[in-house]
Amino acid sequence: MPICQITTNVQLSDDKALSFKVSETIAELLSRPLGHVMTIITYNSSLTFGGTGKPAVFVYLGSAGSVGGKKNKPIVAGVTELLASELDIDPNRINIFIEEIDISQLGLGGKTFV
Numbered sequence: 001m002p003i004c005q006i007t008t009n010v011q012l013s014d015d016k017a018l019s020f021k022v023s024e025t026i027a028e029l030l031s032r033p034l035g036h037v038m039t040i041i042t043y044n045s046s047l048t049f050g051g052t053g054k055p056a057v058f059v060y061l062g063s064a065g066s067v068g069g070k071k072n073k074p075i076v077a078g079v080t081e082l083l084a085s086e087l088d089i090d091p092n093r094i095n096i097f098i099e100e101i102d103i104s105q106l107g108l109g110g111k112t113f114v
Helices: 015-030 069-087
Strands: 003-008 038-043 057-063 094-100
Touching: 003 015, 003 069, 015 038, 015 069, 057 069, 069 094
Parallel strands: 003 038, 057 094
Antiparallel strands: 003 057
């Protein structure tokens, strides 16, 4: 169950449309069903990176499986490409943190997955 949380200081004209695009990209990159992907996009004008308030993005991507090691390279490339294009920002201002989540730490519908 991939969880993608995006925080940016870029004002979005249609955050829901971007959320759908991100979800589709994550599902494809992680080979997971779209119905299992959760995406949250938050605007935060106080986000800074490198000592400036220039346009920037922080991405947290957690998943039980499908991430880690060499798997992360195409994930980082794909997410960066999408966000740089959609938000019209320098790819070097997009920071991504990927975390492997233990399946026992996830719950849905009042139940855990183990």
